[in-house]
Amino acid sequence: MPYLPLRVLVLEDHLFQRSVAVSLLRQLGCHEVLEASNGAEALAILAATGPVDVALCDLQMEGMDGVEFIQRAGGSGQLGAIIIGSGLPCDVRRAVGQMGQSLGLRMLGEVGKPLQAEALGPLLTACLNPLPVELSPLASTGVASEASVRRGLLDQQLEGWYQPKFDLRTGEALGAEVLVRWNHPIKGVLSPAVFLPTVERCGLLDELLFTLMHQALTLQWQARSQGVSLNVAFNLHASQLSNPQLTSQVKQILAQYQTPGCSVTFELTESGLLEVPAVCLENLVRLRMMGCQLSIDDFGAGFSSLQRLCQLPFNEIKLDAEFVRGLAHEPRCSAVISSTLALGHTLGMAVVVEGIETAEQQQALVELGCTQGQGYWHARPMPGADLLRWLQRNDGALGQMGGSQ
Incomplete structure (x- = not known):
């Protein structure tokens, strides 16, 4: 037994x-x-x-x-x-x-x-299987204080981790989402749950974004020297769109690294887009005018209207991982994915499916017509140096490495 x-x-x-x-x-x-x-x-x-x-x-x-x-x-x-x-x-x-x-x-x-x-x-x-470390909020650590987070930013302890996006048909890496971890000198690598609430509460989101941009664009330049063209995607909180200086600061950083806007994507969660004031809409338009890609993240997880999707200048939809998790046993999930693919095609928007964790999910999504995806089946988030080695080691045959990271 x-x-x-x-x-x-x-x-x-x-x-x-x-x-x-x-x-x-x-x-x-x-x-x-x-x-x-x-x-x-x-x-x-x-x-x-x-x-x-x-x-x-x-x-x-x-x-x-x-x-x-x-x-x-x-x-x-x-x-x-x-x-x-x-x-x-x-x-x-x-x-x-x-x-x-x-x-x-x-x-x-x-x-x-x-x-x-x-x-x-x-x-x-x-x-019996523990949850992945990067999903654990390290509750014993608690939420970090403002002083410690400011010190972490100043000392460059908040670092970008990178999770690739893939062409599901060929396995080619199309880009990487820039996530953030705190490489604490005493407590080790800390989850965003430990420090992001403090970052938001203390108005440090822009400072964090620009720090991650400097790190990621340096990494992008290094990848380019290896012969790899890699789009990098940054998470942008809807509240940051109210900053009238946002786009000018982004433009300065792109110019500093001689990076075209088309090689950068900004992802915004659907839940933050219910109401978009004029200054926010202006920033979205200016980012697109600079050539940057705009992605609506966790699509289907919130309640924003389809009218907003038509009004705002997004050119990518990231479908929430919940629909992939229910794909095998819930017909409605399959219907939502198919409908979103059709919607994206009609609106001229790319559709990226999040949360791919098994070969069966990957195959089912390809059969539904999905072409772009992200998830642990392909690669877990990793530090920048590991990403460069990983790209070099796999040399384009990335889709064959499912679940290896």
Whole structure:
């Protein structure tokens, strides 16, 4: 019998189905299996016996249902992860999964009824795998102070990390998104969750952007000397568009490195574009007039109108990774991707799909007609020196390196 060092709590009000779930989890090798008939009973078990690694949670139950249980337990620290086991439609299960994520819970996925070992086993195994380091907010570190962030900027400790974008058909690297990490001299490499809230609160976004531009354009020049032409993409917060000096400062930096605007992209998240004052629109127009590319990031994750997409001078759409994650089991995700590709084609905009993590997702996207993508299947974010070595080592055959970084 396999062995999984997991403590699992089953929430299911139907006695027979609960017995089936408990038996199946034991067959799969789970170390300890607890059971509850509703959310209130589950909370009492957690209070009495301590946290569990996984909760296998039904949604419709008498008394406290699964939705309320997830809300109540979300901030307790008693749940390592949740698997939704329900006979409700998959779109309802998926919505509950998103709710759990917004509460800070690790949602491993959802399974229908009757439970199947083939579906449940891989989710339990995934629970044993730690989250990637770059996605962990290093909560023990807390949010950095203004003084420490200013010192980090002054000492050039905030560094660009680079995640390539690819032609999904040929594997060619088309460019790289510039992310940011704090290379702290004592605490090591810190996630943006540690310092970006402070950067935003203290009005340091422009200073950070210009620091990253100097680093990335130096790297771009080095890549060009290796015979690689690489577009670099910077994340731009919507609030920065209210700075009337933004475009003139960008223009000065581009001139300093003799870099044409067409080799630079600025990515703005959809959620920040609900209202765009005149000065912001002017900055967008001026960036395009300089030849810079404009990308609307996390498309589909917010609620901005399609009218805004038509009004603003973007020429690239980056489709939110959530649609790729649901591609294998949610037909609506496939429909959204296909529709976005058609929309991009009609508007003359490139479409980049984010969050590609498996060969199956890559193949499915190619079959849907996707041509550009980004994700861990191709490459994880890496420091600039590593990117240069990686480009040189792979020498154009980049698509064959899926998942190697």
